[in-house]
Amino acid sequence: MDGFVYLLASACAVVIILTLHEFAHAFAAYKCGDPTAKWEGRLTLNPLRHFDVAGLLMFILVGFGWARPVPINPNNFRHYKAGLFLTAVAGVAVNLLLAFLFYPVMLLVVKNLTEANYLYIFLNEFSYLFVLYNLNFFVFNLLPLYPLDGFRVWDALDRRRGKAFLFVRQYGYYILLGLILESYLCNFLSDFVPYIEYFNILGYYLRFVINGLYKLFGMFWGLFI
Numbered sequence: 001m002d003g004f005v006y007l008l009a010s011a012c013a014v015v016i017i018l019t020l021h022e023f024a025h026a027f028a029a030y031k032c033g034d035p036t037a038k039w040e041g042r043l044t045l046n047p048l049r050h051f052d053v054a055g056l057l058m059f060i061l062v063g064f065g066w067a068r069p070v071p072i073n074p075n076n077f078r079h080y081k082a083g084l085f086l087t088a089v090a091g092v093a094v095n096l097l098l099a100f101l102f103y104p105v106m107l108l109v110v111k112n113l114t115e116a117n118y119l120y121i122f123l124n125e126f127s128y129l130f131v132l133y134n135l136n137f138f139v140f141n142l143l144p145l146y147p148l149d150g151f152r153v154w155d156a157l158d159r160r161r162g163k164a165f166l167f168v169r170q171y172g173y174y175i176l177l178g179l180i181l182e183s184y185l186c187n188f189l190s191d192f193v194p195y196i197e198y199f200n201i202l203g204y205y206l207r208f209v210i211n212g213l214y215k216l217f218g219m220f221w222g223l224f225i
Contacts (some may be wrong), residue, residue, distance in 0.1 A: 009125035010125070017095065024094040026042045033083060034072050034083065085153060088153045092142055095134040103221055106131050132210075183201070
């Protein structure tokens with residue numbers, strides 16, 4: 001039963017996070033002058049309009065995944081570069097803000113809820129996973145690899161779009177897939193091969209940045225809680 005409660009808490013966290021992330025992209029694009037996402041029914045808080053099944057399962061099972069990309073037409077932006085940049089960062093900015101604001105809630109749940117029942121388990125797991133998944137989504141999506149948000153930020157800021165940009169635009173998806181598979185392989189072999197975790201490039205990157213953000217959040221909220 002505890003496993004079911006964990007999966008329920010994980011699924012609830014993912015639904016909220018993915019929906020708000022994609023809505024933020026659509027909202028930013030609309031405010032910058034592009035109504036494409038609205039016309040496609042993506043300017044909505046209805047989670048069913050944003051889900052990608054494979055990405056949703058990845059998020060629930062391993063902590064990072066993806067949703068259906070929000071369709072945009074940069075040619076509609078009133079200011080092309082600014083619109084492209086703001087639309088690209090809107091989703092990850094929301095993830096970082098949600099993690100930051102929910103961090104004290106997580107601390108309060110851990111400190112004040114001590115009853116060993118399923119409601120406590122759900123609230124404890126949900127608050128922890130909500131912060132963790134938001135940070136995972138923030139850090140993961142900032143990778144400058146197509147089709148992630150980090151690549152779209154690069155696209156907005158890079159006027160030259162030289163060979164490196166074109167290479168990542170063409171092969172970024174395969175590089176990203178390789179990093180994910182390499183991370184899975186390292187995790188799988190970690191019980192059998194000593195020090196294999198040091199070769200987990202994606203996992204090391206995620207842990208390093210997320211641990212740093214946790215420390216910053218703890219320093220700030222520790223002043224009040």
